[in-house]
Structure formats: structure tokens, C-alpha cells
Amino acid sequence: MASIKRSFAKKNKINCPSNISLLKEYHKLVNKKRIEKNDEIEKLLITRPVRSLSGVVNVSVLTKPYNCPGECIYCPKETNIPKSYLSGEPAVERAKKLKYDPYLQVKNRIESLQLGGHPTDKIEVRIIGGNWSSYPKKYKEWFIKRCFEACNNKKDETLKKAQKRNETAKHRIIGMSFETRPDFINQKEIEEMLLLGATKIEIGVQSIYNDVLILNKRGHLVEDTIRATEMLKNAGFKVSYQVMLNLPGSNPQRDIEMFKELFSNPDFKPDYLKIYPCALVKEAPLYNLYLKGRYKPYTKEVLIETIKEIKKHIPIYVRIERIIRDIPSPLIVEGGAKLSNLRQLIDSQKICKCIRCREIRDIKNEEVLLFREDYDASNGKEIFLSFEDKNRKNVYSILRLRITDSDTALIREVHVYGQATPISKKGAQHKGLGMLMVKEAEKIANKKRIAIISGVGVRDYYRKKLGYRLSKTYMIKTF
Numbered sequence: 001m002a003s004i005k006r007s008f009a010k011k012n013k014i015n016c017p018s019n020i021s022l023l024k025e026y027h028k029l030v031n032k033k034r035i036e037k038n039d040e041i042e043k044l045l046i047t048r049p050v051r052s053l054s055g056v057v058n059v060s061v062l063t064k065p066y067n068c069p070g071e072c073i074y075c076p077k078e079t080n081i082p083k084s085y086l087s088g089e090p091a092v093e094r095a096k097k098l099k100y101d102p103y104l105q106v107k108n109r110i111e112s113l114q115l116g117g118h119p120t121d122k123i124e125v126r127i128i129g130g131n132w133s134s135y136p137k138k139y140k141e142w143f144i145k146r147c148f149e150a151c152n153n154k155k156d157e158t159l160k161k162a163q164k165r166n167e168t169a170k171h172r173i174i175g176m177s178f179e180t181r182p183d184f185i186n187q188k189e190i191e192e193m194l195l196l197g198a199t200k201i202e203i204g205v206q207s208i209y210n211d212v213l214i215l216n217k218r219g220h221l222v223e224d225t226i227r228a229t230e231m232l233k234n235a236g237f238k239v240s241y242q243v244m245l246n247l248p249g250s251n252p253q254r255d256i257e258m259f260k261e262l263f264s265n266p267d268f269k270p271d272y273l274k275i276y277p278c279a280l281v282k283e284a285p286l287y288n289l290y291l292k293g294r295y296k297p298y299t300k301e302v303l304i305e306t307i308k309e310i311k312k313h314i315p316i317y318v319r320i321e322r323i324i325r326d327i328p329s330p331l332i333v334e335g336g337a338k339l340s341n342l343r344q345l346i347d348s349q350k351i352c353k354c355i356r357c358r359e360i361r362d363i364k365n366e367e368v369l370l371f372r373e374d375y376d377a378s379n380g381k382e383i384f385l386s387f388e389d390k391n392r393k394n395v396y397s398i399l400r401l402r403i404t405d406s407d408t409a410l411i412r413e414v415h416v417y418g419q420a421t422p423i424s425k426k427g428a429q430h431k432g433l434g435m436l437m438v439k440e441a442e443k444i445a446n447k448k449r450i451a452i453i454s455g456v457g458v459r460d461y462y463r464k465k466l467g468y469r470l471s472k473t474y475m476i477k478t479f
């Protein structure tokens with residue numbers, strides 16, 4: 001594609017056109033009915049197709065700068081930037097320009113995704129910016145309402161009304177995640193997050209060793225992580241752990257042991273992982289320790305080897321979302337965390353069994369089989385169902401079912417992979433894999449009731465296709 005564009009530009013003595021400008025012209029011509037709509041052209045011109053590979057597009061929205069009560073020694077503190085973030089990070093720069101207005105952030109993002117040729121009817125909203133739980137309740141409600149309103153293209157009196165409208169809107173919020181700390185998780189916080197529409201909670205675990213947590217002034221212990229993990233799973237949330245490597249007090253061997261424990265000890269076993277090597281920046285108190293020679297970042301070789309070893313211990317039910325923060329390399333003082341292409345250097349696909357490394361990109365014409373994996377986690381039983389090819393190289397869909405002593409079984413996640421296809425089109429999303437998995441889960445659960453934690457924008461699907469009804473914030477079916 002690039003070479004065709006270049007030779008055309010050369011021949012006609014014009015600048016090489018960007019995919020975005022070509023797409024814009026293409027859409028204009030289609031709208032004027034001068035050319036016919038062509039899926040092949042759209043596929044060729046789509047920018048960074050990886051953005052919509054998981055079947056949905058992600059929209060990150062940054063909260064306004066606000067003081068987090070934490071004192072973590074590696075956390076950068078910059079005036080007018082949400083704590084733990086730095087100016088120069090792409091998401092921060094985008095938000096800053098829009099004065100951290102949630103409505104404009106979401107609107108802008110949808111527009112630029114559309115310009116890049118991405119379908120935007122299924123949106124996963126990720127709220128970032130320090131510790132969500134420490135923001136005032138009123139701000140949080142306003143913030144989320146504005147996110148829904150941006151997707152609905154309409155104002156509403158209450159959050160509830162905006163959510164109801166979103167159930168059938170053009171841009172549906174099918175998932176929403178918050179970042180918080182394990183010691184802020186309690187029943188009240190959980191209720192509040194459910195009402196806002198959250199489906200996934202990222203908790204800053206950082207380490208499971210209390211001496212490391214204390215040394216880094218995290219302000220919580222591993223016991224908080226264990227308690228929060230169980231409470232969140234019992235509320236149906238998907239649980240994502242942010243875990244840091246190379247923290248003061250740890251070393252490569254301890255880091256590797258930590259990951260082995262995360263997936264052998266039922267107290268942990270998160271569904272998602274973000275592995276962040278500690279990034280040494282001048283804006284964090286850790287820099288003083290470094291100057292005194294009491295902290296040294298891993299070299300790039302050590303970091304790569306450590307992550308490669310860690311990846312061998314990741315089970316198939318986990319999705320590694322990131323292995324590096326988006327901090328621009330010049331802001332990092334030294335060490336392997338400067339490598340922005342860490343993921344490529346590790347060549348994950350060869351060693352990693354996680355969902356992200358195996359999720360289907362282009363739908364293949366191959367047979368898919370239903371797999372089932374049972375494991376104990378957080379005083380319950382987790383059943384992980386997936387449709388995959390027979391060699392378990394390509395994952396087409398997953399479902400997480402949780403069974404505890406309660407008479408209600410929980411479906412914590414249903415996800416079908418493949419290029420995000422608009423709701424009216426055909427593709428992996430619509431081959432009925434999701435429905436088949438839910439029916440299988442209903443059989444396995446064998447309980448009085450099943451509750452699905454569902455993004456607001458998927459409620460209609462469960463209602464119409466599977467006979468579930470809304471009860472508080474869950475979609476419920478009674479047997």
C-alpha cells in the first residue's frame with residue numbers, strides 16, 4: 001500500500017497522502033454515491049488495525065489532577081498533572097489540551113478513531129489518572145455521566161438516564177475500568193463502582209512482598225490485595241493487577257518468584273496483568289535513593305531476560321495488557337525501562353501463552369473447539385471457557401464463570417475476539433460464539449441464578465438474545 005501511494009505521489013508530483021486523508025476522501029465519495037462502499041479499501045486504509053483487534057476499541061479518559069494520599073517513592077509528582085503520570089505521555093498530552101474534560105476527550109477520541117477507519121460502536125472506556133477511589137463522589141459521577149453523554153451525543157439529567165440511553169446508542173460503552181488501590185476496596189466502593197458502570201478494576205498491587213511494599217511506602221500490605229481480589233471477583237469484576245518489577249528491595253529472582261506465586265497461590269490469580277518495570281524519573285523521591293547509590297535500575301538485558309522468564313509462568317486464562325508504561329524514554333533516567341519496544345524485543349508470541357498473544361487477528365476458516373479450564377481462586381471456583389483452534393494457538397472467544405457458596409453463579413467476562421465489526425455486519429463477533437459460551441456456562445453452573453456483569457452497552461444483547469433481565473447493575477437469569 002505504502003509503495004503504491006509513494007509511486008503515485010511521485011508520478012503526480014504531490015506529497016504522499018496519509019491513510020487518514022485518503023479515508024476521508026473515500027468516505028466523502030461514498031456519501032455522494034460516486035463510488036461504492038468497499039470493505040477491502042477500508043481494511044487497507046485503516047490506521048494501526050491493532051487498535052480494534054480485540055473486537056472493541058479502547059478509549060482512555062484522564063481525570064483531572066488531584067492529590068492521591070499515597071506516598072509511593074517511585075511515583076512522579078508533577079504540578080498540574082494527575083499523580084503517577086508525566087507530561088509528555090501521549091494520553092496526558094491529549095487530555096491536557098482538552099483541560100481534562102471527559103466529554104471532549106471521549107468525543108475527540110471517537111472522531112479520530114473514525115477518521116482512522118475504526119468501527120466505534122463498541123467502546124471500552126478506561127478511566128486513568130492516579131487513584132480513582134480518592135476523587136470526590138460528585139466529581140466521579142459527573143465525570144462518568146459526561147463520558148456516556150459523549151457517546152450518546154446527548155445530554156441527560158441523570159447518570160442513570162444517560163446509561164439507559166447508551167443501551168441502544170450508536171457508540172455503546174461495553175466495558176469500563178477504573179484504576180485504584182487494594183486498600184481502598186470495600187463494599188461501599190464496590191457498590192459505587194457498579195452503579196457507575198464499571199466492569200473491570202485495575203488494582204495497584206505492585207508487589208506481594210510486604211518488605212518491598214513497606215520500603216516503597218505503598219501504604220498497604222499484601223493482605224489488602226488478597227482481600228480486595230476476593231471482594232472484586234465476588235462482585236463479578238474482572239480483576240487486573242498492576243505489578244512492578246525492579247522495585248527497591250526486589251531483584252530479578254524475587255520478581256520471577258513473585259509471578260510464580262501469583263499463579264500458583266489461589267489468593268491471587270488475576271485475570272489481567274500489567275507488568276510495569278519501575279521507571280526511574282527525576283520527579284519521584286526514588287531518584288534521591290539512586291543518587292545516593294542505594295537503587296539501581298535493571299539493565300535492558302536483565303530486564304528482557306526477567307520478563308522472558310516471567311512469561312513462561314503465565315497461564316492461558318490471563319491477558320497481559322502491557323509490559324511497559326507509555327513514559328517517553330528521554331524522561332527515564334536510565335535502565336531497561338527506557339526501551340519502548342520492549343514487547344517486540346521479547347518476541348512474546350513465541351514464549352507466552354497469554355490471551356493477548358493468542359487472540360485471533362484475522363478470522364481464519366478453521367475449526368474451533370470449546371476448551372474448559374477449572375481453577376481455584378479467592379475462595380471460589382473459576383471456570384474459564386474458550387473457543388480456540390485445536391492447537392490452542394488462536395483464541396476466538398473467552399468466558400469467565402465464578403462459582404462460590406452463593407446460590408448465584410457469576411459470569412465475569414464474555415469476550416469474542418476478531419477485528420471489531422460494526423453491530424450490523426458479520427464477523428467473529430456475530431458467529432454466535434458468545435451465546436454458545438453463555439449457554440454452556442449456564443449448564444456448568446447448575447445454580448438457581450446466573451448474574452452477568454455487563455457493560456451498559458451490552459445489556460440489550462443479553463436481554464434480547466439470551467433472556468436475561470436487568471436487576472440493579474447485573475443482567476440476571478433465574479432457573
Ligand code: SF4
Nearest residue numbers: 068070071072075084
Ligand atoms: S497510589 Fe498510585 S498515584 Fe498514589 S502515590 Fe502511589 S503510585 Fe502514585
Ligand SMILES: [Zn+2]
Nearest residue numbers: 320352354357
Ligand atoms: Zn502474552
